[in-house]
Amino acid sequence: MGPVDWAAGARPLAAGEFDEIRRLARRTFGLDLKPGKEQLVAARLGRLVRGGGFSSYRQLYRHIVRDSTGEALAALIDALATNHTAFLREPDHFQFLSERVLPTLRGRSRVDIWCAACSTGEEVWTLACLLNDALPSGGFRITATDISGKALAAAQRAAYPAARCANLPAAWLSRYFMPEPGGEAFHVRPAVRAQAAFSRLNLMEPVSWPRQFPVIFCRNVMIYFDAEAQQEAAGKLAASLEPGGHLFIGHAESLSRFSQWFEYVRPAVYRKPAKQGGGWNKS
Ligand SMILES: C[S@@+](CC[C@H](N)C(=O)[O-])C[C@H]1O[C@@H](n2cnc3c(N)ncnc32)[C@H](O)[C@@H]1O
Known part of the structure; x- marks a missing residue:
């Protein structure tokens, strides 16, 4: 040779x-x-x-x-960037959100959720299906962000090959998706697409929202960061979370070293203590 x-x-x-x-x-x-x-x-x-x-x-x-x-x-x-994601990934998070968190938010006129590092959108649309079931009046809004423009474009296209949708409940597929003729792909229905707003956001850059969120999903991104970058991202998430709000991270991740900002609730779920201003210095 x-x-x-x-x-x-x-x-x-x-x-x-x-x-x-x-x-x-x-x-x-x-x-x-x-x-x-x-x-x-x-x-x-x-x-x-x-x-x-x-x-x-x-x-x-x-x-x-x-x-x-x-x-x-x-x-x-x-x-x-690693964009790996899936519908209903780490499903116990969605069960916990539906059974334990959303009931505490039902009195609100609108529930705002930030889905940070949303990749190609499967996590966003899983949340949208769940929220439409839980809050049929549609009183919610998902703010979806990622650093990757390519991933965000796919998330906004909201069209997925049928094989990727195989684990979605049949009721969700018929209520919230439309099959392509031939059934090779499913498109999220326009009314559901209108419930999420997408933008490019780098968790290493300043983050400022007009309001804090009662629920944040930021799963499977901090695992790619070093300790310093994790701290930077965690501080921003803490500042963006309402007192008493819940933060969902990936099951392979941990925020236990940031006990000044979050209390542990269950695997990969944290809560911001009810009386606390948040640890992130916005400057
Ligand atoms: C493995 S995917 C996780 C997708 C989804 N959250 C999940 O758990 O299935 C990681 C995502 O983080 C995004 N990402 C990487 N670095 C980022 C950063 N600094 N700020 C925001 N998003 C970032 C990537 O573009 C990618 O879409």
């Missing part, structure tokens, strides 16, 4: 190249790319290198840091 002919963007990253990308990802969106991820990063960036006509990762990196439009950085984030 002759020498490997690495096409640009297909060879592994050299240590220096990996380090540049790693520091940029950490600085801009909290991502903690641990040593050993060189091959994964090479696979994810290969398309950007080839698509942009760059001859090396270093050239791509230089382009990203020089590009004042922010588009190259957005493409990097799209390429590096």
Whole structure:
């Protein structure tokens, strides 16, 4: 066998190249790319290198840091972010929300939920189905955010292959979705789509909402952050949560070291103590 002919963007990253990308990802969106991820990063960036006509990762990196439009950085984030998600992921959260949290919010004219790091929208539409069942008057609003423009575009398209919808209850599919002719995909109904507003939000940048939320879902994103970035995100979530409000995180995540902001309720569910201002300094 002759020498490997690495096409640009297909060879592994050299240590220096990996380090540049790693520091940029950490600085801009909290991502903690641990040593050993060189091959994964090479696979994810290969398309950007080839698509942009760059001859090396270093050239791509230089382009990203020089590009004042922010588009190259957005493409990097799209390429590096892990968007894995599913309808009804970690289902006990939805049961707890429905049985224990929503009953305490029923007297409100509107229940506001922030779904942070919502990826391609399955979590948002799961919440919308559940909330429509629990609050048939439609008195709720979901604020859905993610850093990835590509993921947000898919979330707003709200069309999913039938196989992805296989675990949705039949009643939800018929009430809140429309099948494509041929049944190969399902589209969230326009009335349900109108119940969620999407925007791009980086949990590493200042966050300010006109009001605090009684419920926040921020699941399976802090697991990709290092300790410092987790603290930064947790502080923002604390400040955005109403006193007494509930925060749902991924089951592989923990906020137990932030007991100044949250009390533990059950696995991956925390509550902001009823009398507390929140720990995040907005400045
Ligand atoms: C694994 S998905 C989780 C999706 C969903 N919450 C769930 O649990 O199924 C992680 C999401 O976090 C987003 N993300 C990564 N870094 C982020 C940041 N700094 N700010 C906001 N979102 C971020 C990614 O774009 C991705 O869509």
